[in-house]
Amino acid sequence: MDAFRNKLDGKLAALLFFEPSTRTHESFRVAALNLGMDICGFADPKASSVAKGESLMDTVKMFVGYGVDVIIMRHGKAGAVRYIAERVNIPVINAGDDSNEHPTQALLDTYTIHEAFGKIDGLKVGMIGDLRYGRTVPSLAYALSNFDVEMHFIAPPALMLREHVRMFLEERGADFHEHDVSSLSSILPELDVLYVTRIQKERIPDEMEYEKVRRSYTVTRELLKNAKESLIVMHPLPRVDEIRSEVDGTKHALYFRQASNGMYVRMALLYSILKEG
Amino acid sequence: MKDGELLVRKINEGVVIDHIRVGRGKIILSMLGVDEKYRFVLVSNVESRKLGRKDLIKVEGWFPKKEEMEIIALVSGEVTINIVKNNEVVEKFKVSPPSRVEGFVKCRNPRCITNDEREKEFVKPLLEKVSGSPLIYSCHYCDVRMDESEILRNLTVSGR
Numbered sequence: 022m023d024a025f026r027n028k029l030d031g032k033l034a035a036l037l038f039f040e041p042s043t044r045t046h047e048s049f050r051v052a053a054l055n056l057g058m059d060i061c062g063f064a065d066p067k068a069s070s071v072a073k074g075e076s077l078m079d080t081v082k083m084f085v086g087y088g089v090d091v092i093i094m095r096h097g098k099a100g101a102v103r104y105i106a107e108r109v110n111i112p113v114i115n116a117g118d119d120s121n122e123h124p125t126q127a128l129l130d131t132y133t134i135h136e137a138f139g140k141i142d143g144l145k146v147g148m149i150g151d152l153r154y155g156r157t158v159p160s161l162a163y164a165l166s167n168f169d170v171e172m173h174f175i176a177p178p179a180l181m182l183r184e185h186v187r188m189f190l191e192e193r194g195a196d197f198h199e200h201d202v203s204s205l206s207s208i209l210p211e212l213d214v215l216y217v218t219r220i221q222k223e224r225i226p227d228e229m230e231y232e233k234v235r236r237s238y239t240v241t242r243e244l245l246k247n248a249k250e251s252l253i254v255m256h257p258l259p260r261v262d263e264i265r266s267e268v269d270g271t272k273h274a275l276y277f278r279q280a281s282n283g284m285y286v287r288m289a290l291l292y293s294i295l296k297e298g
Numbered sequence: 299m300k301d302g303e304l305l306v307r308k309i310n311e312g313v314v315i316d317h318i319r320v321g322r323g324k325i326i327l328s329m330l331g332v333d334e335k336y337r338f339v340l341v342s343n344v345e346s347r348k349l350g351r352k353d354l355i356k357v358e359g360w361f362p363k364k365e366e367m368e369i370i371a372l373v374s375g376e377v378t379i380n381i382v383k384n385n386e387v388v389e390k391f392k393v394s395p396p397s398r399v400e401g402f403v404k405c406r407n408p409r410c411i412t413n414d415e416r417e418k419e420f421v422k423p424l425l426e427k428v429s430g431s432p433l434i435y436s437c438h439y440c441d442v443r444m445d446e447s448e449i450l451r452n453l454t455v456s457g458r
């Protein structure tokens with residue numbers, strides 16, 4: 022990492038988080054600071070003029086006017102980042118737009134998988150949880166569709182992949198399979214990667230149904246007894262209780278490693294976009 | 299006037315839009331505001347070799363612009379346009395649903411930036427055709443897809 026320290030000295034990044042985020046914001050912030058960049062912007066729209074009813078484009082234009090070299094943007098509406106990226110003449114990085122995409126998370130996820138196995142081709146990757154409203158899974162699936170990967174999507178029917186994501190994967194010729202959440206334990210022994218995402222309680226209004234779903238996908242030491250020795254368990258964090266803390270000490274647990282990779286991957290991304298020449 | 303006369307009545311100057319999907323003729327006329335401004339004949343639910351049943355519209359004194367023809371094809375599927383001048387058909391061609399639809403159809407995703415109360419003033423919905431048959435469009439901004447029935451449901455009437 023030292024080789025890259027201060028490589029982007031004098032460059033200015035705008036972190037525009039129209040939807041509050043601590044984790045992704047901090048990861049980008051530290052990545053930029055490590056590269057010697059200066060930063061401006063906000064981590065919470067309440068602290069900015071957005072709350073006063075200013076339009077998105079007006080806010081962005083103000084930062085472009087400050088001479089920023091890159092915009093790193095999160096927004097609560099799908100497609101908001103593409104809308105801005107097409108209308109300003111500096112690079113814009115999507116730090117998450119609603120349930121749509123979270124591409125830098127996909128980059129760090131694929132990097133983490135590659136780091137663990139030395140390859141991505143040939144692996145079997147299971148993704149479980151809220152595959153419908155979560156934004157990390159579509160982006161990871163898009164990324165993995167560039168590789169020879171067998172994808173298993175495991176979710177209650179109401180939280181299965183959105184139709185346009187499924188159609189995209191079909192068009193890409195991706196090898197993917199969909200399973201009900203209750204079949205986790207039977208699929209688990211085949212998997213190389215288990216990617217767990219949180220199910221927000223409000224997504225399943227029926228209390229008993231929610232309890233049932235929660236029980237069937239909670240990752241415990243007991244469950245992992247049937248897994249491959251080499252299985253890695255990943256999670257975009259923060260988790261609630263879908264991965265028990267008892268799993269943290271096992272060789273399977275890679276989610277903290279994954280989180281710290283985020284900063285390095287974001288450094289690499291910023292560097293590759295902004296380096297001179 | 300007998301029905302037969304309606305069907306064969308010729309127009310002097312204007313357009314005959316043929317092979318309209320049955321039931322869609324009315325939508326087309328009101329969407330483009332033709333029903334308020336021009337003399338027209340809408341023949342609905344007539345036999346067609348190609349479609350089984352079809353609608354047909356004749357409008358006196360109106361020559362649709364390219365964008366208007368594309369909206370017609372978006373609502374109906376492929377149509378045949380006949381341009382009539384001096385009682386003669388001077389041009390006859392087919393129009394297919396356009397590859398891009400800007401402004402006339404809302405994205406069906408309520409969380410799309412183009413449906414945001416504050417932002418929709420600045421960013422118009424933009425759909426891109428991903429498949430002609432079946433007809434499927436994808437939102438340029440949020441990637442959500444819309445089939446024919448969803449497109450019809452999300453037409454903005456004041457699309458003019």
Ligand SMILES: [Zn+2]
Nearest residue numbers: 405410437440
């Ligand atoms: Zn949309």
